[in-house]
Amino acid sequence: MGSAGTVLRALEAVASAQPMGVSELARRLEISKPAAQRALLALAETGWIRRSEQQPGRWVLTVKVxxxxxxxxxxxxxxxxxxxxxxxxxxxxxxxxxxxxxxxxxxxxxxxxxxxxxxxxxxxxxxxxxxxxxxxxxxxxxxxxxxxxxxxxxxxxxxxxxxxxxxxxxxxxxxxxxxxxxxxxxxxxxxxxxxxxxxxxxxxxxxxxxxxxxxxxxxxxxxxxxxxxxxxxxxxxxxxxxxxxxx
Missing domain, CATH: 3.30.450.40 (GAF domain)
Structure with a gap:
């Protein structure tokens, strides 16, 4: 699956189990940690997710969804x-x-x-x-x-x-x-x-x-x-x- 597909799967994963960190996402999608990090950053840059206020190393959805x-x-x-x-x-x-x-x-x-x-x-x-x-x-x-x-x-x-x-x-x-x-x-x-x-x-x-x-x-x-x-x-x-x- 291409990078766009990975990003969409990452969005679905965060939605189902937020707050989510890089390691958890990598395990869930069976991808490398760098790939998981890139997917999360892509979602953050476009406003779909943000860093958790309580757990800054993890990510949650925004109201853009x-x-x-x-x-x-x-x-x-x-x-x-x-x-x-x-x-x-x-x-x-x-x-x-x-x-x-x-x-x-x-x-x-x-x-x-x-x-x-x-x-x-x-x-x-x-x-x-x-x-x-x-x-x-x-x-x-x-x-x-x-x-x-x-x-x-x-x-x-x-x-x-x-x-x-x-x-x-x-x-x-x-x-x-x-x-x-x-x-x-x-x-x-x-x-x-x-x-x-x-x-x-x-x-x-x-x-x-x-x-x-x-x-x-x-x-x-x-x-x-x-x-x-x-x-x-x-x-x-x-x-x-x-x-x-x-x-």
């Missing part, structure tokens, strides 16, 4: 599949709806439907936030295999507000509760004026693709702790998941 997926066509694009459920959530709740993905330690907003309320918070496409301090990010973290969590959780955990979780043990307990409950909640953890509720889009177990959330000024956060809204978001995320699984 998702950008390509979203250009596969109207039936296959994640944003196209998610848009009807997002619009319906906004219609029912009046609150903004976001679609987000993990990128290293951050969660990145890749689509938004704005709130119909007069008072709203602007959170544009491309905005980043630490995954552990957002509902979007916690929904994704909760659905990752334990072996990959360290790649997306910094040490130490920075406090952005007085409500931010800064103890790793407490964060892991919350992630377990999110898995049990089916949705995550963020109440003034990244910004003191913002609350959100999110659920994961995960067509294959342990391989979360994105998360769906509703996003509101903290004054409009429901008194019941978001249980009813959580069920709405979880149902909407499940519809998108089913759509992806059926592609």
């Amino acid at each position: 998702l950008d390509i997926a979203n250009h596969l066509g109207g039936e296959l694009g994640l944003r196209d599949l998610a848009r009807p459920a997002m619009l319906e959530l906004v219609r029912v709740t009046g609150e903004a709806t976001h679609l987000s993905v993990l990128d290293g330690l951050d969660v990145v907003t890749i689509d938004e439907v704005e709130s119909t309320e007069v008072v709203r918070i602007h959170w544009s496409i491309g905005t980043r936030g630490r995954a552990y301090a957002t509902a979007n990010g916690k929904a994704l973290l909760a659905n990752l295999p334990a072996s990959q969590l360290s790649e997306h959780i910094p040490d130490p955990l920075e406090a952005f507000t007085e409500n931010t979780i800064t103890e790793v043990e407490k964060l892991h307990l919350e992630l377990a509760e999110i898995r049990r409950r089916g949705y995550s909640v963020q109440h003034g953890e990244l910004r003191s004026d913002v609350a959100s509720i999110s659920a994961c889009i995960c067509p294959v177990p342990d391989h979360p693709v994105a998360s769906l959330s509703i996003f509101m000024p903290i004054q409009r956060y429901p008194a019941d702790g978001g249980e009813q809204l959580g069920r709405l978001v979880a149902d909407a995320a499940a519809k998108i998941t089913a759509g992806l699984a059926g592609v």
Whole structure:
């Protein structure tokens, strides 16, 4: 197989077992370490992978993979599949709806439907936030295999507000509760004026693709702790998941 084929196989290998180092890639593809190193550098130069923040000698995917997926066509694009459920959530709740993905330690907003309320918070496409301090990010973290969590959780955990979780043990307990409950909640953890509720889009177990959330000024956060809204978001995320699984 030529060098282009090797690079593509390397991309597939990193996607299946990130973070991945040179030696592991060479063994998996049955190629020399120099060939593995060249393939990784070629992928890095073109923006497909980047060095792990937690393990600098190893490599992980970037969100460029998702950008390509979203250009596969109207039936296959994640944003196209998610848009009807997002619009319906906004219609029912009046609150903004976001679609987000993990990128290293951050969660990145890749689509938004704005709130119909007069008072709203602007959170544009491309905005980043630490995954552990957002509902979007916690929904994704909760659905990752334990072996990959360290790649997306910094040490130490920075406090952005007085409500931010800064103890790793407490964060892991919350992630377990999110898995049990089916949705995550963020109440003034990244910004003191913002609350959100999110659920994961995960067509294959342990391989979360994105998360769906509703996003509101903290004054409009429901008194019941978001249980009813959580069920709405979880149902909407499940519809998108089913759509992806059926592609």
